Amino acid sequence: MTPSQIKLVQDSFAKVAPISDQAAIIFYDRLFEVAPQVREMFPNDLTEQRKKLMTTLAVVVNGLSNLETVLPPASALAKRHVNYGARPEHYPVVGAALLWTLEKGLGDAWTPEVAAAWIAAYGTLSEYMIAEAYGSAQAAE
Numbered sequence: 001m002t003p004s005q006i007k008l009v010q011d012s013f014a015k016v017a018p019i020s021d022q023a024a025i026i027f028y029d030r031l032f033e034v035a036p037q038v039r040e041m042f043p044n045d046l047t048e049q050r051k052k053l054m055t056t057l058a059v060v061v062n063g064l065s066n067l068e069t070v071l072p073p074a075s076a077l078a079k080r081h082v083n084y085g086a087r088p089e090h091y092p093v094v095g096a097a098l099l100w101t102l103e104k105g106l107g108d109a110w111t112p113e114v115a116a117a118w119i120a121a122y123g124t125l126s127e128y129m130i131a132e133a134y135g136s137a138q139a140a141e
């Protein structure tokens with residue numbers, strides 16, 4: 001990711017932060033619409049889950065310019081996900097639901113440049129998480 005892409009991701013995420021509860025609802029609704037088979041992996045009540053997701057995203061986004069602070073916790077998160085039943089092939093599905101949510105949340109501020117920056121950010125993070133949790137041979141590319 002280039003420094004200007006990092007800034008695009010951070011600035012656009014700051015615009016979603018005030019509606020983060022709403023964004024998290026949109027995200028899980030979308031995820032379970034496109035991938036109903038993953039619904040049973042999650043608890044029935046998603047209240048806590050929504051908060052954790054948005055908090056973690058904020059930490060990752062804020063840490064993009066300081067990757068050495070983000071990678072160790074991201075590795076641990078990825079390994080916990082193995083026990084949740086997450087598989088490498090789920091990561092692109094989650095990424096697509098995230099991008100869709102940002103597009104809805106940002107409206108006109110969702111420009112091609114912002115989209116490309118988020119694709120780069122999620123691609124980098126998910127590749128790293130998959131490699132840490134399943135070994136690099138599994139990385140979806």
Ligand code: HEM
Pocket residue numbers: 038041042043049052053056057077080081084085086087090091094125126129
């Ligand atoms: C970059 C991508 C992802 C991020 C940032 C993320 C974030 C989180 C966070 C913060 C939690 C709370 C628990 C914890 O910290 O261990 C969590 C739980 C969970 N995530 Fe993810 N996740 C990601 C990808 C995925 C994928 C690809 C799946 C596959 C469907 C998934 C399924 C789950 C499930 C099932 C739980 C546990 C629910 C529970 O039993 O409480 N996540 N995720």
